[in-house]
Amino acid sequence: MAAYWSMLRKNAVAYLFLLPACVSILFVDFVPMIYGVRLSFYVKNIFRPDYQPFVGLQQYRQLIEDPLFIRSFLQGWYWTIGSVIGSFVVGMVAAIVMNQRLPARGLIRGIILIPWVVPSALAAMMFALLLTSVGLVNTVLTNLGVIHDWHPWLSDPRTAMPALILTNTWKGFPFFAVMLLAGMQAIPVELYEASRIDGATAWQTFWYVTLPSLRSTIMISTLLSTIWTFSSIDLIYIMTSGGPFYATFTLAMFAYVTAFGTGQMGYAAAASVVVALILMIFTAIYLYAYLRHSDD
Amino acid sequence: MSPERLSRRRFLGGLAAGSGLLLAVPLLNACGGGATAPTAAPTASGQAAAPTAAPTGTAGGSPTAAPTATAATVTPVATGRPTGQTVKLTNVENDSRPLDNKAYENVYKAFREKHPNIEIEFQILPWEQAEAKERTMAEAGTLPDMGRANFAASLVKLDAMVPLDDLATSDYLARYPKSWIDDLYFEGPDKQRHLYAVAWFAGDKAILINKTFFDEAGLTRPASWTTDEFVEAAKKLTIPNKRWGVTIDAAGIGDPWQNFWLCVRAFGGGFVKGRASDSKSPEPVTINSPEFIKGATWWRDLYKNGYAVPSAPTDTYKERDANFMSGKAAMMWQGPWSLIDQRETLKKQGWELAALPLPKGPAGNPQSSGLAGLAGIFSTARKRGVVQEAWQWVSFLCSDEGQKIYSGTNGMLPASQALWKDPQFANDPIYSGYLEGFQNGDRDYPIWAVGVQSVFDQKGVPMMQGLLLNQLTPEQMAQQLQDEVIRFLENNGIKVPRG
Numbered sequence: 001m002a003a004y005w006s007m008l009r010k011n012a013v014a015y016l017f018l019l020p021a022c023v024s025i026l027f028v029d030f031v032p033m034i035y036g037v038r039l040s041f042y043v044k045n046i047f048r049p050d051y052q053p054f055v056g057l058q059q060y061r062q063l064i065e066d067p068l069f070i071r072s073f074l075q076g077w078y079w080t081i082g083s084v085i086g087s088f089v090v091g092m093v094a095a096i097v098m099n100q101r102l103p104a105r106g107l108i109r110g111i112i113l114i115p116w117v118v119p120s121a122l123a124a125m126m127f128a129l130l131l132t133s134v135g136l137v138n139t140v141l142t143n144l145g146v147i148h149d150w151h152p153w154l155s156d157p158r159t160a161m162p163a164l165i166l167t168n169t170w171k172g173f174p175f176f177a178v179m180l181l182a183g184m185q186a187i188p189v190e191l192y193e194a195s196r197i198d199g200a201t202a203w204q205t206f207w208y209v210t211l212p213s214l215r216s217t218i219m220i221s222t223l224l225s226t227i228w229t230f231s232s233i234d235l236i237y238i239m240t241s242g243g244p245f246y247a248t249f250t251l252a253m254f255a256y257v258t259a260f261g262t263g264q265m266g267y268a269a270a271a272s273v274v275v276a277l278i279l280m281i282f283t284a285i286y287l288y289a290y291l292r293h294s295d296d
Numbered sequence: 297m298s299p300e301r302l303s304r305r306r307f308l309g310g311l312a313a314g315s316g317l318l319l320a321v322p323l324l325n326a327c328g329g330g331a332t333a334p335t336a337a338p339t340a341s342g343q344a345a346a347p348t349a350a351p352t353g354t355a356g357g358s359p360t361a362a363p364t365a366t367a368a369t370v371t372p373v374a375t376g377r378p379t380g381q382t383v384k385l386t387n388v389e390n391d392s393r394p395l396d397n398k399a400y401e402n403v404y405k406a407f408r409e410k411h412p413n414i415e416i417e418f419q420i421l422p423w424e425q426a427e428a429k430e431r432t433m434a435e436a437g438t439l440p441d442m443g444r445a446n447f448a449a450s451l452v453k454l455d456a457m458v459p460l461d462d463l464a465t466s467d468y469l470a471r472y473p474k475s476w477i478d479d480l481y482f483e484g485p486d487k488q489r490h491l492y493a494v495a496w497f498a499g500d501k502a503i504l505i506n507k508t509f510f511d512e513a514g515l516t517r518p519a520s521w522t523t524d525e526f527v528e529a530a531k532k533l534t535i536p537n538k539r540w541g542v543t544i545d546a547a548g549i550g551d552p553w554q555n556f557w558l559c560v561r562a563f564g565g566g567f568v569k570g571r572a573s574d575s576k577s578p579e580p581v582t583i584n585s586p587e588f589i590k591g592a593t594w595w596r597d598l599y600k601n602g603y604a605v606p607s608a609p610t611d612t613y614k615e616r617d618a619n620f621m622s623g624k625a626a627m628m629w630q631g632p633w634s635l636i637d638q639r640e641t642l643k644k645q646g647w648e649l650a651a652l653p654l655p656k657g658p659a660g661n662p663q664s665s666g667l668a669g670l671a672g673i674f675s676t677a678r679k680r681g682v683v684q685e686a687w688q689w690v691s692f693l694c695s696d697e698g699q700k701i702y703s704g705t706n707g708m709l710p711a712s713q714a715l716w717k718d719p720q721f722a723n724d725p726i727y728s729g730y731l732e733g734f735q736n737g738d739r740d741y742p743i744w745a746v747g748v749q750s751v752f753d754q755k756g757v758p759m760m761q762g763l764l765l766n767q768l769t770p771e772q773m774a775q776q777l778q779d780e781v782i783r784f785l786e787n788n789g790i791k792v793p794r795g
């Protein structure tokens with residue numbers, strides 16, 4: 001115990017420096033989180049503030065029986081997996097391009113990063129205009145003879161989610177590009193020289209040298225992107241509001257609309273706790289991968 | 297004290313402790329909620345949190361005096377603060393259209409001439425997010441002092457609004473049609489109905505048409521028309537892949553449901569049997585009816601037959617307006633919002649704007665007319681002791697003078713009956729379809745169904761999308777919506793008799 005106090009005294013300044021961050025995390029993150037968990041055990045409806053009975057796990061049971069919740073859960077994964085895979089594939093191609101000794105490499109890198117700096121709301125509005133009935137996408141596809149009639153991409157349940165994923169892919173691929181490019185530049189040149197001496201093709205070099213060397217980077221960036229995408233609603237909210245007829249309604253949208261649309265705060269808190277638990281699993285995997293990567 | 301004694305470690309330690317305290321104090325203060333001391337002592341009516349006015353079951357404040365053009369009298373106020381002291385207030389609005397800002401600017405200019413000691417900062421919370429944000433702000437105690445109060449029903453439940461019973465005189469209210477005054481009363485925390493808002497513009501619906509397209513298609517503008525004639529016009533105005541007869545919105549809040557509901561009501565559907573305005577206490581909900589199904593089918597078929605813009609399932613009022621103003625559609629249901637702006641936009645493209653009354657169905661062409669622009673005072677003003685100053689602004693905005701400046705700038709319809717006869721509005725053809733609609737208006741739902749609009753917006757609107765996309769039949773929609781409405785009302789402690 002004495003040793004503990006001695007260590008505490010010795011590092012007092014360091015702890016004092018940590019204090020502001022700890023206090024802000026406590027009040028900004030933990031207090032609302034605990035309040036949210038507590039709220040999930042109560043019925044709290046904004047139109048009936050004087051009636052807030054404790055119902056235990058009843059709202060969680062209700063969630064499991066709610067077909068819209070199940071649908072939102074599945075669509076949340078469709079949205080997340082589609083966006084992450086799309087961003088990863090395009091990001092990988094972009095990273096490979098940026099890693100080449102091309103003329104105007106700086107300019108190319110700058111252009112590739114543009115989608116990342118465009119605000120989500122602006123990107124959403126831009127793509128909504130491109131995808132509208134008389135938008136550029138329909139005009140180009142009609143002129144090329146790919147389609148005969150203009151297609152309402154965001155208003156057709158079959159194409160609404162893919163259109164959103166396309167938008168999110170455009171917005172999210174620079175993150176992967178930057179991460180993967182950093183990873184590629186850390187791969188020893190000797191590995192590429194050895195593969196060339198062994199007569200490997202470009203594809204074989206990518207498959208057997210580049211990809212395995214990027215394993216940790218891919219793992220970490222994919223996990224981060226999954227966490228961010230699963231809980232994001234900005235693009236969906238602006239482009240489709242979860243429609244048409246719930247075709248793009250994700251779990252995060254479910255929680256938002258339940259809380260602020262129909263005013264069922266307790267029920268929404270229960271849905272948010274489920275979202276938080278799912279994200280915690282991914283955060284734990286991320287931390288494990290990060291620590292292992294650091295050890296390597 | 298020698299400089300050597302202040303070591304770097306001590307200095308940094310002190311700095312860190314100071315930073316920690318600096319951060320912790322506002323955070324703890326924020327968590328205290330509403331502990332902010334008022335900037336001035338509360339005035340007499342600033343303390344009117346629990347009003348003593350008698351309950352006003354129907355139109356308790358209903359005036360009996362005939363409306364007069366200059367009846368915008370305001371209760372004299374004593375602010376309880378030294379003369380000449382400038383008071384700063386914050387006003388919130390939900391309309392972000394450019395002409396609306398201009399309209400506010402003009403009203404504010406006239407207001408400042410009369411009240412140079414009141415400064416107002418104007419904030420805009422966009423319509424789609426306004427209710428959610430205002431509720432959150434109300435919970436956090438961070439609402440502005442006053443402003444647009446169209447979501448008063450939910451804000452009053454949170455005790456976030458100041459009753460106006462002691463502020464607005466009966467003469468002031470007498471300027472509105474008698475049957476509309478109920479819309480200004482809400483059940484307060486004391487379970488009594490109080491006046492929580494006054495209004496500065498009114499709303500109903502008409503069919504806005506691109507007159508140029510009508511003329512090109514050889515269509516004449518009828519003084520009244522039926523739902524069948526409307527469909528026929530939409531058909532004639534449609535040019536495949538270029539232009540559609542009508543643009544409808546089936547996404548967003550407010551407008552989509554209101555427009556759909558008008559179609560249902562034209563076929564005889566309704567929330568309760570008879571007029572919603574006459575229903576004063578819970579009675580059986582009649583959404584699931586053959587009339588609802590007929591109206592919903594008619595509305596769906598406009599889309600199904602290719603007469604409506606194909607993006608309707610995700611179009612909000614903004615896309616609907618854009619479809620119409622860009623010439624992508626020839627007609628739309630529309631309230632009297634920013635008519636001057638719309639007329640000018642069409643004019644720039646060589647087109648002419650006109651308004652037609654709603655098409656008549658088997659049950660006529662019932663309107664959802666009423667007070668649309670509600671203004672109120674939020675509890676923040678009470679906390680800050682500036683209720684009287686906030687009322688000065690609210691009452692001026694809603695006075696005949698304020699309404700005339702506002703509506704004259706951006707093309708809204710004033711809420712004061714006297715102004716309807718003003719040549720500025722009475723003689724302009726773009727207002728004619730609307731002014732006629734005021735005669736047969738009814739509420740969308742009865743006053744006892746508080747908050748039910750959120751069910752229509754959050755459940756009904758997605759069902760409308762399902763209807764358009766053939767994923768839901770009109771029969772299924774009628775049944776599911778009725779169930780949702782009853783569940784909502786019962787969850788909110790409103791016992792609904794079964795029919």
